[in-house]
Amino acid sequence: MIRVGAVNYLNTKPLIEGLAGFSDRIELSLDLPSKLADRLAAGELDVGLIPVIEFFRAGTYSMIPNVAIGSRGPVLSVTLFSKVPWGEIRSVALDEGSRTSAALTKILLSSGGKFPNLPSENRSTLTSGSGGSISSSRQVGKLAATVSYRQLPIDADPESAGTDAVLLIGDRAMKACLPSYEYAYDLGQEWTDRTGLPMVFAVWAVRDGVDLGPAESAFVRAKNDGLAKAGHIAAREAKLLGLDAGYCRRYFTNIIHYDLGPVEMAGLNRFYQLAANAGLAPEGVELETYHRPNLVACR
Numbered sequence: 586m587i588r589v590g591a592v593n594y595l596n597t598k599p600l601i602e603g604l605a606g607f608s609d610r611i612e613l614s615l616d617l618p619s620k621l622a623d624r625l626a627a628g629e630l631d632v633g634l635i636p637v638i639e640f641f642r643a644g645t646y647s648m649i650p651n652v653a654i655g656s657r658g659p660v661l662s663v664t665l666f667s668k669v670p671w672g673e674i675r676s677v678a679l680d681e682g683s684r685t686s687a688a689l690t691k692i693l694l695s696s697g698g699k700f701p702n703l704p705s706e707n708r709s710t711l712t713s714g715s716g717g718s719i720s721s722s723r724q725v726g727k728l729a730a731t732v733s734y735r736q737l738p739i740d741a742d743p744e745s746a747g748t749d750a751v752l753l754i755g756d757r758a759m760k761a762c763l764p765s766y767e768y769a770y771d772l773g774q775e776w777t778d779r780t781g782l783p784m785v786f787a788v789w790a791v792r793d794g795v796d797l798g799p800a801e802s803a804f805v806r807a808k809n810d811g812l813a814k815a816g817h818i819a820a821r822e823a824k825l826l827g828l829d830a831g832y833c834r835r836y837f838t839n840i841i842h843y844d845l846g847p848v849e850m851a852g853l854n855r856f857y858q859l860a861a862n863a864g865l866a867p868e869g870v871e872l873e874t875y876h877r878p879n880l881v882a883c884r
Contacts, residue, residue, distance in 0.1 A: 599811030660773030
């Protein structure tokens with residue numbers, strides 16, 4: 586059996602809805618994104634839908650091609666609520682379940698989040714479908730020490746955090762209002778505004794040495810099948826979460842992007858570069874897609 590772990594958030598539903606049905610070798614379990622990364626690192630999982638920052642930090646995983654959780658602008662499920670304007674934030678409580686979003690918050694808040702955009706000609710080339718890594722003559726530099734961070738437990742009331750800002754992710758972010766926080770910053774939008782690129786939050790990571798065999802195709806097939814059933818999934822999940830069904834369907838089809846193509850890879854490379862420059866990820870990590878071990882050995 587192939588031990589697969591995923592998060593039990595709304596945005597994962599199209600990816601896991603029928604996953605086990607496409608391969609009788611897949612055994613699926615659900616957990617927090619941060620715990621999934623720990624279980625994959627400990628060898629308790631073979632494949633995990635993990636935060637990309639944990640993919641970088643491991644440095645030994647490969648990613649299943651053509652599947653991810655990302656955005657090309659607003660993401661709705663990653664929000665920094667703040668009592669003060671962006672430039673005045675000095676303390677942040679980070680959702681306990683967050684890893685990539687926590688790193689993104691630190692990168693965006695460092696140096697005011699004013700890291701350089703790509704040149705316009707490079708951005709238009711990426712939009713037309715080219716891939717590859719991103720390079721820049723300027724770097725974001727080490728994180729500013731003027732902002733302090735602490736964890737916000739999953740069951741804690743964000744209103745009582747006692748910090749300038751609170752980062753919420755997943756279903757909790759989508760349902761939150763937090764009236765005492767005057768500002769609400771969508772971090773997917775903040776990222777795209779600064780880079781002109783998509784933000785990739787999570788990928789299917791495969792532990793080194795794992796041979797998925799025919800089960801590899803199940804992940805893309807499950808994505809395609811899940812998106813085809815977006816209306817049915819949205820109607821069911823909306824009742825469980827207390828959300829509007831139409832809102833959930835638009836979230837699946839218009840907000841979250843589940844592809845991992847050349848433009849998404851460009852955004853992923855850009856995020857990795859900034860994370861490594863800021864000391865949030867090791868340098869020299871290759872962002873490799875999965876190939877069956879026996880096929881690699883035959884090359």
